[in-house]
Amino acid sequence: MRSALANTVSSLVLRVVLDAAEPAGVSGPQLAHIGGLDRSLLPYDRTRIPTADLYRLWEVLVRTGGREVGVRAAAAAEFGRLHVWDYLISSAPTLADGFRDAARFSAAICDPSVEFRVVEDGDQLQVTYVDTPSGDPVDQVHREFALAVAARRAQEGFGKAATPVRVDFAHPAPPHREYLVRALGTDNIHFGQRSDALTFLNAGSARESHRYDPQLREILHFYAQAQIDKVRTESSWLDTFRTTLREAFCVTAEGPVTLEGVARRLALSGRTLQRRLDEQGTSWRIELETARHELAVTLLHDPALSVQSIARRLGYRDQQTMARAFRRWTGRSPSAFRRSL
Numbered sequence: 001m002r003s004a005l006a007n008t009v010s011s012l013v014l015r016v017v018l019d020a021a022e023p024a025g026v027s028g029p030q031l032a033h034i035g036g037l038d039r040s041l042l043p044y045d046r047t048r049i050p051t052a053d054l055y056r057l058w059e060v061l062v063r064t065g066g067r068e069v070g071v072r073a074a075a076a077a078e079f080g081r082l083h084v085w086d087y088l089i090s091s092a093p094t095l096a097d098g099f100r101d102a103a104r105f106s107a108a109i110c111d112p113s114v115e116f117r118v119v120e121d122g123d124q125l126q127v128t129y130v131d132t133p134s135g136d137p138v139d140q141v142h143r144e145f146a147l148a149v150a151a152r153r154a155q156e157g158f159g160k161a162a163t164p165v166r167v168d169f170a171h172p173a174p175p176h177r178e179y180l181v182r183a184l185g186t187d188n189i190h191f192g193q194r195s196d197a198l199t200f201l202n203a204g205s206a207r208e209s210h211r212y213d214p215q216l217r218e219i220l221h222f223y224a225q226a227q228i229d230k231v232r233t234e235s236s237w238l239d240t241f242r243t244t245l246r247e248a249f250c251v252t253a254e255g256p257v258t259l260e261g262v263a264r265r266l267a268l269s270g271r272t273l274q275r276r277l278d279e280q281g282t283s284w285r286i287e288l289e290t291a292r293h294e295l296a297v298t299l300l301h302d303p304a305l306s307v308q309s310i311a312r313r314l315g316y317r318d319q320q321t322m323a324r325a326f327r328r329w330t331g332r333s334p335s336a337f338r339r340s341l
Contacts, residue, residue, distance in 0.1 A: 292314045
């Protein structure tokens with residue numbers, strides 16, 4: 001279980017941060033080097049994105065949008081954007097119970113290394129965000145994002161009474177803190193503390209007019225656990241490229257498979273595709289030969305396909321050229337391989 005989730009976050013979080021990119025002045029080319037931004041997979045709420053890719057996205061946003069970009073991203077996180085995790089807080093009988101539920105199922109959206117610790121002391125509730133600190137500006141911005149989202153969900157679920165009475169940050173104070181006051185609803189903000197935390201009063205009391213439905217809460221718990229149990233890990237950019245390359249061989253009407261043609265399918269230029277392959281420690285020639293080898297083996301299993309037609313499908317000039325390549329891969333001719341099946 002943990003290994004499937006380790007070092008990943010929900011694509012829901014990445015989509016929220018990505019929505020803050022354009023208003024922050026981030027352009028498409030600035031995001032092109034981040035492998036996890038395959039928008040075809042982002043709509044799925046069970047998709048997991050490498051945590052490193054989210055960090056790289058934050059890096060780009062901080063460079064372009066400045067210190068306040070974490071709070072701006074939190075402003076884009078409207079209620080429901082984080083799916084079931086948002087409703088865990090609002091469906092609980094009290095704010096304290098809501099944060100306990102959110103902490104219990106935090107892996108539905110967060111890297112499992114992240115925790116929310118919830119401690120009640122009399123009428124005081126403290127919610128602490130625990131993550132491995134790095135101390136860099138990106139780390140500080142994403143912690144401001146996390147606390148701003150948590151404070152926003154508290155007020156959306158339980159009204160103005162759920163405004164934090166104190167906010168602590170472990171990092172140093174920014175030059176100006178007005179943006180945090182606006183986002184968190186309090187000016188009682190302290191920096192250089194031992195942890196990043198929100199403190200609330202009377203959080204153990206049920207809100208007025210709050211109709212608690214224990215069955216709904218149980219359903220949400222079941223669904224949140226299902227999200228954790230059935231995550232679908234997103235393929236890497238290289239996996240996406242390889243799938244696209246193999247799909248290109250199936251569209252014979254488009255002619256031979258070329259680097260430029262596959263690049264267009266990935267919304268890249270040919271030069272960018274070559275650069276990204278080089279960054280992955282491979283090349284167009286290596287990937288093309290590998291794809292041809294795998295597809296040749298697969299197609300030779302179909303007795304209705306002649307070796308000549310397979311050679312054409314794979315972009316070889318003639319059957320003899322393919323035969324030489326196949327012998328180099330397997331030590332046998334295509335005909336000998338087919339007879340051995």
